[in-house]
Amino acid sequence: MFELTEEQKSIKKAAREFAEKEFTKELALECEEGEEYPADLVKKAFQLGFPSIEFPAEYGGQGYTFFEKVLITEEFCRASSTLGMMVAEACGLGAPLVEVFGSEEQKKRYLVPALRNEGSIAGAFTEPAHGTDITFLDTSAVKERDRWVINGTKTFISGADVAVGVVVLCQTNPKADPTYGGQTLFLVDVKDVEVSKFRPKLGLKALSLCELKFDNVVVDEKDILGQLNNGFYETLLLFNQIRILGGARTLGMAIGAYEIALKYAKERQLFRRPLARFQGIRWMLAKMATEIELARIATYKAAHLEGQGKGDPAFSAMVKSWVPERMLNVINEAIQILGGLGYMTESDVERRWRDARAFQLAGGSREMCWNTIARYLIDRDHKIPI
Numbered sequence: 528m529f530e531l532t533e534e535q536k537s538i539k540k541a542a543r544e545f546a547e548k549e550f551t552k553e554l555a556l557e558c559e560e561g562e563e564y565p566a567d568l569v570k571k572a573f574q575l576g577f578p579s580i581e582f583p584a585e586y587g588g589q590g591y592t593f594f595e596k597v598l599i600t601e602e603f604c605r606a607s608s609t610l611g612m613m614v615a616e617a618c619g620l621g622a623p624l625v626e627v628f629g630s631e632e633q634k635k636r637y638l639v640p641a642l643r644n645e646g647s648i649a650g651a652f653t654e655p656a657h658g659t660d661i662t663f664l665d666t667s668a669v670k671e672r673d674r675w676v677i678n679g680t681k682t683f684i685s686g687a688d689v690a691v692g693v694v695v696l697c698q699t700n701p702k703a704d705p706t707y708g709g710q711t712l713f714l715v716d717v718k719d720v721e722v723s724k725f726r727p728k729l730g731l732k733a734l735s736l737c738e739l740k741f742d743n744v745v746v747d748e749k750d751i752l753g754q755l756n757n758g759f760y761e762t763l764l765l766f767n768q769i770r771i772l773g774g775a776r777t778l779g780m781a782i783g784a785y786e787i788a789l790k791y792a793k794e795r796q797l798f799r800r801p802l803a804r805f806q807g808i809r810w811m812l813a814k815m816a817t818e819i820e821l822a823r824i825a826t827y828k829a830a831h832l833e834g835q836g837k838g839d840p841a842f843s844a845m846v847k848s849w850v851p852e853r854m855l856n857v858i859n860e861a862i863q864i865l866g867g868l869g870y871m872t873e874s875d876v877e878r879r880w881r882d883a884r885a886f887q888l889a890g891g892s893r894e895m896c897w898n899t900i901a902r903y904l905i906d907r908d909h910k911i912p913i
């Protein structure tokens with residue numbers, strides 16, 4: 528059903544070769560320990576066009592679809608969980624929103640530099656007091672004559688310290704009914720925002736999660752991204768892609784962990800035979816491989832629909848609620864097969880577990896995905912496309 532075209536196979540192969548050569552264990556460790564952005568690596572990846580794969584050629588992208596982005600993400604995260612995620616996402620969470628809803632002026636000012644690796648476009652939705660619930664926001668944009676004034680705080684914002692611009696969701700009409708019908712996206716220069724790096728965290732240590740303070744930030748009417756009071760709905764379009772990417776990232780992380788465990792099980796000699804001869808270990812490997820293949824089919828299906836402009840929110844939510852959870856289990860089993868070594872950083876498996884854990888929260892938590900699936904299937908009688 529999802530046989531890759533020859534071109535897709537060669538893109539996947541090129542991504543694998545690049546990642547295997549460049550995403551070294553030493554660099555991953557260096558970036559993790561120093562909580563450092565892998566700038567040189569990102570530069571090399573841009574030279575080969577990987578981070579900009581799905582953006583139109585006229586703005587400096589490669590003109591492929593979201594499906595090819597998923598293939599690259601899987602390969603990059605297979606080679607290294609932290610580096611893979613950061614390099615694949617180097618254009619930033621807000622870049623697809625600018626591509627779809629941006630004016631020509633906004634695209635020239637923010638998207639073109641982002642695709643040239645001059646700084647990403649962050650996406651700021653989450654707030655300290657509201658978290659998952661973005662149906663009402665404290666961050667407000669108030670119109671004063673022909674200008675808008677933004678005030679508020681956004682939290683856990685990925686990579687805002689290396690961004691040129693930030694897409695921020697604001698409450699523009701607090702009295703709207705429903706409240707999310709009074710929200711608008713603005714595209715703001717990061718220089719106008721106070722950006723502070725966030726607290727230490729479990730994984731993805733090289734990725735900074737920032738807190739953004741908007742203190743009377745003045746923007747123009749032309750800085751509205753998309754339509755006034757339509758920002759919530761525009762954001763939902765982005766969420767569909769983020770959910771599928773959560774699947775692709777953890778899929779790649781788990782494939783890498785499985786491969787490490789398989790090699791180890793074949794080489795490690797215990798009780799005068801390779802570990803891979805024991806049925807208990809064979810069944811673990813068999814179950815891991817099964818979960819990986821099923822996760823791949825589901826992720827590719829969702830990505831294929833999205834790439835064709837037929838993205839299905841219920842199915843994407845299924846992928847996001849299921850794939851990261853099962854892939855975390857695969858990585859956990861890989862740690863078990865490696866024994867004490869699996870618990871050590873040098874094995875390159877424990878980091879995968881810590882990094883993959885983020886995706887039951889980030890980009891649509893497991894619970895919110897279940898809510899989406901239930902809403903579509905139970906309340907709307909929605910049918911998942913075959």
Ligand SMILES: Cc1cc2nc3c(=O)[nH]c(=O)nc-3n(C[C@H](O)[C@H](O)[C@H](O)COP(=O)(O)OP(=O)(O)OC[C@H]3O[C@@H](n4cnc5c(N)ncnc54)[C@H](O)[C@@H]3O)c2cc1C
Binds near residue numbers: 684888895
């Ligand atoms: C690595 C990482 C990167 C991130 N990057 C960004 C970013 O770039 N931009 C951005 O805007 N945000 C980002 N986030 C924030 C992320 O989107 C939020 O963490 C997420 O939306 C959950 O919000 P919260 O952490 O405040 O949890 P809360 O909203 O407080 O939720 C707590 C728990 O309750 C559950 N819950 C909430 N509501 C319901 C419900 N109705 N039914 C059942 N369970 C419910 C949640 O699923 C969660 O498990 C990032 C987070 C992480 C971890």
